[in-house]
Amino acid sequence: MIRVTLPPHLRKLAHVDGEVELGVEGQVTQRTVLDALEARYPMLQGTIRDHVTQKRRAFVRFFACGEDLSHELPDAPLPDAVAKGTEPFMIVGAIAGG
């Protein structure tokens, strides 16, 4: 199972506490993880990626294994530790606004 952490505002929208666990078929990438997340929690559609362009919203970041993966291609494989569920895929609200 893929472990995903959400920022507090999105946990509240999705009515979840703590981490979310998702089954992802095939290669584990940003796109397949977010597709699985939005399928389970459709109220999150549009909050992480733009509805139309599917691009990451500017103030949302993706971290995993101590790395900022925000600028990786959506179809690039995520680290093995994320794919194996030993490390979470972290969706983070950027520090912005002072």
Place this chain on the structure above:
Amino acid sequence: MSGVRVLVGTRKGAFILTSDAKRERWDISEPHFAGWELYHLKGSTVDPNRLYASQSSSWFGQIIQRSDDGGKTWHQPGTPPGEPTTAPDGSPKGESNKFVYDTSPESGKPLTTHQWYDGTAHPWEFKRVWHLEPSLTDPDTVYAGVEDAALFRSTDGGQTWQEFAGLRGHGSGASWAPGAGGMCLHSIILDPSNPNRIFIAISSAGAFRTDDAGKTWQPINRGLHSLYIPNPTAEVGHCVHRIAMHRSRPGVLYMQKHWDVMRSDNAGESWQEISGNLPTDFGFAIDVHAHEPDTVYVVPIKSDSEHFPPDGKLRVYRSRIGGNEWEALTKGLPQSDCYVNVLRDAMAVDTLDKCGVYFGTTGGQVYASADAGDNWAPIVRDLPAVVSVEVQTLP
């Protein structure tokens, strides 16, 4: 016993204030949607327990929330509380926050760019919902004015939204440009006497009207004079801040423009300035007394570069003759050292007798008058900056 429910949108959440008809003691809710910007909340006149809210954030975009119990509980319309969020096949049950500009050729070849600050063509990009206007006849129908400027409608209680593409595509859309606050469609007025007629206003394009239920639109800006655009009397390009109407006289419109307070007696075909003796005719909010269609309220703001009341005195101005002659209403309002702003959607009236008038400030106060403006008192003082105020008069 009748009462009043005040819906307050702020930079950091929504608050619901309730009182009986005396409007002396107020209950203030806990924050709803804490931490999010609530640009607007409004209730249906058909079903007062049906409320719609625009919840947005620079981080996570736009959410539409709906309440069916007068604001006690809320849900995103596509995912009702207590129900699975997906259909049996796993597909989402709703798309309540999806506002997609119509680019289909059959709907009139809508424009794909507008003018950017540097004069270049810029793609239309959805940012947020500024204003929600529930239908006068159907609680499941609601209109949304959005940034970048466009008008959407939902007929399924806010689950799905469709654009009126004829507005952006009417001809001048490519020349529309954002004001400092963004290119927003902020005013939506439904004509109670004619279901095919809707008035809207955009900063900074101007006011528009449809007479065929949204298929086609015409600019209604004749008589406006704006020195901050190359042609001061251009057909479009005016920074209209707010328009208002009285239900009993849908042909009469009032407007607070960037500068100038205006009036139209022919459904926007032409406008006359009614600023008269106002200390400054810059401002954002404007509204009309619930029972006296010639009684109009504005809150003058010093200037476009100094967004606070002149002389540090917070004064509502009232005209009882439809403009030009204005009286300052000051009792109960701070008359020194006051430097708040009152934003365009932050004034409303109730329909009790005497008419109640309400407005919110960027300093977090909501002031109310239970006697049409003669006397004022804060009904809450220390909220986050107030963006919008709406009032429901309850049976």
